[in-house]
Amino acid sequence: MEKLVVLGGGESGIGAAILGKDKGFQVFLSDFSKIKPKFKAKLNSEEIEFEEDGHTLSRLEAVDIIVKSPGISDDLPLIQNLRKSGIKIISEIEFASWYTDANLIGITGSNGKTTVTNMVFHILKNAGLSVSMAGNVGFSFAEQVARKKVHNYVLELSSFQLDGIDSFQPHIAILTSITPDHLDRYHNNFQEYIESKFRITLNQTEDDYLIYNKDDEVITGWLKKNSVQAKLVPFTMATIIKDLSAFIKDNKINIKLNQNLFTMSVTDLAVKGDHNTRNAMAASTAARLLKIRKQTIRDSMESFHGVEHRLEQLGKINKVAFINDSKATNVNATFYALDSMNAPTVWIVGGVDKGNAYEDLLSLVNEKVKAIVCLGIDNQKIYEVFSNCVDTIIETHNMADAVSKAYELTEENDAVLLSPACASFDLFENYEDRGRQFKNAVQSLKK
CATH class of the missing domain: 3.90.190.20 (Mur ligase, C-terminal domain)
Structure with a gap:
């Protein structure tokens, strides 16, 4: 039986432990701090062995694979030593992706990712699709793969989660913005953080799509210097008319996918402001790529009233x-x-x-x-x-x-x-x- 260690007893760690047990791993969860009572109760009910208030090094070293929670820095001596000993260390997002054939929509960015994730989920749910929301928002992706099988996962992805991927491949990736953030985790090096965000498209092929903010100079600057396998779909507040693009013309959102045009008045959006117009463009573009009916998208954007804790x-x-x-x-x-x-x-x-x-x-x-x-x-x-x-x-x-x-x-x-x-x-x-x-x-x- 393969041995799996999960580092971190939060939402993502518990989910990874549950999925690991389901897939026949011998699972051990280790947390350097105290584990919350609600998570401890889950581990006990699932009969998963765990420790808290510190790591037993011998237990960590004698494994085949480690799933590391996103809050744990790669720079910690513990992580670096485990890597040097040849142990594979991945994120919960990567681990969960091994066990699902569902359609994956991955969304990242310094700002806007939570709103866009919620918008995409709202549209797909209204369209009657089998869909769930996970990742950096909602419940653990791994636990949902174990317990709630759906045909589509809408995943909000932080840079920390993307740092731990290996083969993870979203069919549709959305990159909302890149501005300096989490520089304390990236050695005060903005370029490291940028590279981390672009890992979302790392394993995409020409059959996949990367929807990106064309008004973000950091994103467009990276794309000029690096090649991407996925089909590129820009969105912008300017007016551009080209295949595979979303743009503003006459105060309307226009989404052009080859010969097919979708339009919606900006004034009909329930959430206001240029940043929300961009968010709506990104989400609606993803929905059109999934062939959601135009009227369903319009109705969904008129009824979406924003995300808790965001303005x-x-x-x-x-x-x-x-x-x-x-x-x-x-x-x-x-x-x-x-x-x-x-x-x-x-x-x-x-x-x-x-x-x-x-x-x-x-x-x-x-x-x-x-x-x-x-x-x-x-x-x-x-x-x-x-x-x-x-x-x-x-x-x-x-x-x-x-x-x-x-x-x-x-x-x-x-x-x-x-x-x-x-x-x-x-x-x-x-x-x-x-x-x-x-x-x-x-x-x-x-x-």
């Missing part, structure tokens, strides 16, 4: 609007958020800095932000960059305090925006936990 409108208290953008874990995402603000804004920002260049936000902060509320352990960089253009910058150490202080700084017709531009792991479990705490704090203000 989520929470209503008003005494004419002050509250917006939850906890999903903004990098500067570029926060750029979109600030750019969309039409009222004087109290901005809640901060968390785990991933090598952020806050200077890119200066002009927008100058124009839109009346006060800054820092929410993080170390806010030095925020003070240094913005103290010259914002008079009021205050520090807080929990969400309830941040929200009440932000509200105190508002007047009628102002807005409070949570758009952290940072990861959440210093004070929160993840961005969802941060967003939920924000929503609960806003609800408490209403009482």
